[in-house]
Amino acid sequence: MSDTSLIASEALPRGFKFAAVKAGVKPSGKPDFAVAVAQRIASAAAMFTANRVQAAPVTIGRRHLERSSGLLRAVAVNAGNANCATGAAGLRAAERVCAAAAETFGCEGHEVFPSSTGIIGVPLPEEKLVKALPEVKRRLAATPEAFSQFAQAILTTDNRAKIAHATMEAGGKQVRVAGVCKGAGMIHPQLVSPSAPGASGSGPGLHATMLVFLFTDAAVHPTALDRYLRETVEVSFNRISIDGDTSTNDTVLLLASGESGADIWADDAEFARALKEVCTSLAKQIVADGEGVTHVVELQIEGAASDADALKVAKAIAHSPLVKTAWAGCDPNWGRLMAATGYSGAAVDPEKIAIWFGDLQICVDGGRSPAYDEHAAHQYLQQLEYSIRVALGVGEGRCRFWTSDLTAEYVRINGEYST
Amino acid sequence: MSDTSLIASEALPRGFKFAAVKAGVKPSGKPDFAVAVAQRIASAAAMFTANRVQAAPVTIGRRHLERSSGLLRAVAVNAGNANCATGAAGLRAAERVCAAAAETFGCEGHEVFPSSTGIIGVPLPEEKLVKALPEVKRRLAATPEAFSQFAQAILTTDNRAKIAHATMEAGGKQVRVAGVCKGAGMIHPQLVSPSAPGASGSGPGLHATMLVFLFTDAAVHPTALDRYLRETVEVSFNRISIDGDTSTNDTVLLLASGESGADIWADDAEFARALKEVCTSLAKQIVADGEGVTHVVELQIEGAASDADALKVAKAIAHSPLVKTAWAGCDPNWGRLMAATGYSGAAVDPEKIAIWFGDLQICVDGGRSPAYDEHAAHQYLQQLEYSIRVALGVGEGRCRFWTSDLTAEYVRINGEYST
Incomplete structure (x- = not known):
């Protein structure tokens, strides 16, 4: 596994070509249209935001996956315009980009998966994307460079491209998994399968x-x-949060080309491990690149009445402005962790709660630990990345969750009125 | 009704005396011990935080109310120390202050209601409070000045005292209602009756x-x-939030002296109105004095499937860092309101959502209103106080909710490591 922005050639999944071009959607003039094309029809699975307000490409992507029975040839992603609050015209625009891409790459419109991120309430300049398709086709390449350019073109407020990869063996054959992602704010994904309930619409x-x-x-x-x-x-x-805001456009798409020749059936622990390695790395990279983030925190919740309860505690802590601002100031204010745990909705016996910062015990039996060393705790929290463990002592439920601090820079980024 | 810090003499409820002294708990040396004593036994009702982690005075207050069957003689409030994370010793300390106050004022220990706010994890310096009781007794007065000093002594990070009052007539007699409060951060009260479920403990x-x-x-x-x-x-x-963090110490206590001679039975609309007037004023004063707050926003949610759904939408909006930072920048970013509405958990049909800033329609049918005027919207949001109305168009559920923006100053106040 690696987080660098250029992966080795042998790590790149076979059977895909990638390209990114400047279609003119981003006002900055940077690359803003990324396409991946499978040489042959590929198996596909996707998950979408649980937000009941959803952008046009989410609706169309879900529709195409259903119509194609999970078989796709291409994914076409633009940054700079989210194709949101664009009504029926937005749906048609997403469809037209897919149709034009299908013509360009020789497949059906419903075998193309659309995706958009960027400003809202502005009609998608579909003609710019359509016009860029011939250049996309010329540039398509099965190279780490093209893959990296794909990763770069989908960014918006991100500071850096996010790439991860892993490999495994199956039946003597090498299987590759690689992924890219974007996201730096409005990050509290709550992804559900296309079949899960949730009103669609623009x-x-x-x-x-x-x-x-x-x-x-x-x-x-x-x-x-x-x-x-x-x-x-x-x-x-689904285990990360920067600001607790769940976007209308969140999408995860997984394509399997089959080009390795290795058949993976259900319950293959090695494949599951490789996929998890890639996704966990990407998820953590998102938090680390979060808007204004200066500390990445791994929450380890244990001893909860259930895993669901552990997740409630993690989310209450991860979404508490008081906890997050304390982290920004490297302040070992464990009382705020106790308070968030208390209002999380999880079953809690306050006198059984214990808290550790890394290996430093901070709280025991709901009170300050005799071993508590404020200076050491303060120093521990000055690290860029660290872990906080909360043990509830009431059961076996547990979870891991990654989140960030809340800084004045986050407020500046999201509070500046720039129009 | 008035929000000034000194009320007229005729507005002060009869039958109570007030005092505040410097007991030496606040490091600043400011008044930090406030006491109110009823001349005769008074009817009492209280609500406490729904947080499952609760401070010692919350536990003792609940216990005393139960033991006295809702009849109290005094309330003793200290600021500067929250008597939290103090275990069994904290409970004993709260009891001892009550016992000493009972002796001073001539009643039973369980007729005294304790309350604390301030730093945590530090033993309550109960002896300072006990030692101050004779001076409290000397200063007790049924005057607006003493009432105002009570209001001042309970403050912590607040910038100003918060007082409200109202009057009504019943059976030809004048009835007075007045209240004081404190709170500027960790404000998302979720108060429940003492009888409601919730683990007690320190x-x-x-x-x-x-x-x-x-x-x-x-x-x-x-x-x-x-x-x-x-x-x-x-x-x-229960309809305000500054930061979505529910404290471990939140308490509301209501004492009725009966001194007006006016009997109020159940379902007296006038008494309910007077009480609501006072409480609504105090609640709004808390938001307006919130940490770093530069805008107070009244949310009016309507057309929800139920009142409970309307409240879900209000809370999602009030707790969204992206919405709150946009408000800090006077940014009419209604897409963030749409997104928060969408993930609130309320039943939503995105294409029926309409949004107004005051009288300015911003969004209609889930899209930008033809009447949308960005400059006007931006100007509207520059006001210190304004209202935002979200109509869901799916039912008759509604609510009002008051909240604030999220500023860099809030981050500074809560992120500064000062120990």
Whole structure:
């Protein structure tokens, strides 16, 4: 696994070509249109935001996956315009980009998966994307450079491209998994399967959204692929939060080309591990690149009445402005952790709560630990990345969750009125 | 009704004396011990934080109310120390202050209601409070000045004292209602009756908490008083949020002396109105004095499937860092309102959502209103106080909710490591 922005050639999943071009959607003039094309039809699985207000490409992507029975040839992603709050025209625009891409790459419109991120309430300049398709086609390449350019073109407020990869062996064959993602704010993904309930429709998205595109050259049936994706997303992207705001555009797409020749059936622990490695790395990279973030915190909740209760505690802590601002100031204010735990809704016996910062015990039996050393605690919190463990002492439920501090810089980024 | 810090003599509920002294708990040396004594036994009702981690005075206050069957003689409030994360010693300390106060004022220990706010994890210097009781007794007075000093002494990070009052007539007699409160951060009260489920126990509280003390000279049976309080708190203190953090110490206490000679039975609309007027004023004053707050926003949610759904939408909006930072920048970013509405958990049809800033329609049918004028919207949001209305168009559910923006100053106040 690696987080560098250029992966080794042998790590790139076979059977895909990538390209990114400047279509003229981003006002900055930077690359803003990224396309991946599978040489042959690929198995696909996706998860979408649980937000009941959803952008046009989410609606169309869900529709195409259903119509194609989980078999896709291409994904077309633009940054700079979220195609949101654009009504029926937005849906048509997303469809037209897919149709034009299908013509360009020789497939059906519903075998193209659209994705958008950027400003809202502005009609998608579909003609710019359509016009850029011939250049996309010319540039398509199965190279780490093209893959890296794909990763770069989908960014909005991110500071850096996010790439991860992993490999495994199956039946003597090398299987590759690699992924890219974007997202720096409005990050509290709550992804559900396309079949899960949730009103579809168009509505405003926002500047920041989480988009994740995963590729593997394993041969996996769409049904199995969907299950692998759901299980992995649940413990990676659904376990991060920067600001607790769930976007209207969040999307995770996984394509499997089969080009490795390795058949992966259900319950392959090695494939699950490789996919989880990639997704966990990408999820953490999102938090680390979060808007204004100066500390990345791994929360380890244990001893809860259930895993669901552990997640409630993690989310209450991760969404508490008082906890997050204390982290920004490296302030070992464990009382705020206790308070958030108390109002999380989880079953709690205050006198059984224990808290550690890394190996430093801070709180025991709901009170300050005799071993508490404020100076050491303060120093520990000065690290860029650290872990906080909360043990509830009432059961076996547990979870891991990654989140960030809340800084004045976050307020500046999101409070500046720039129009 | 008035929000000034000194009320007219005729507005002060009869039958109570007030005092505040410097007991030496606040490091600043400011007044930090406030006491109110009823001349005769008074009816009492209280509501406490729903946080499952609760400070010692919350536990003792609940216990005393139960033991006295809702009849109290005094309330003793200290600021500067929250008596939290202080374990069994904290409970004993709260009891000892009550016992000493009872001896001083001539009543039973369980007829004294304790309350604390301030730093946590530090033993309550009970001896300082006990030692100050004779001076408290000397200073007790049924005057607006003494009432105002009470209001001042309970403050912590607040910038100003918060007082409100109202009057009504019953059976030809004048009835007075007046209240004071404190709170500027960790404000998302979720108050429940003492009888509601919730583990009691001691745990760390924090520097900021909401404490509310209400007084009336109406004669009301404790049972009726409890019902008036619950109904009023539900639409006032339980309808505000500054940062979404629910404190471990939140307390609202209502005392009725009966001194006006006016009997108030259940379902007295006038008494309910007067109490609501006072509580709504105090609740709004808390938001306006919130840490770093530069804008107070009244949310009006309507057309929801139920009142509970309307409240979900209000809370999602009020707790969204992206919405709150946009308000700080006077940015009419209605897409963030749409997104928060979408993930609130309320039943939503995105294409039926309409949004107004005051009288300015911003969004209609889930998209930008043809009448949208960005400059006007930006100007509207520059006001110190304004209202935002979100109509869901799916039912008759509605609510009002008051909240604030999130500024860099809030981050500074809560992120500074000062120990």
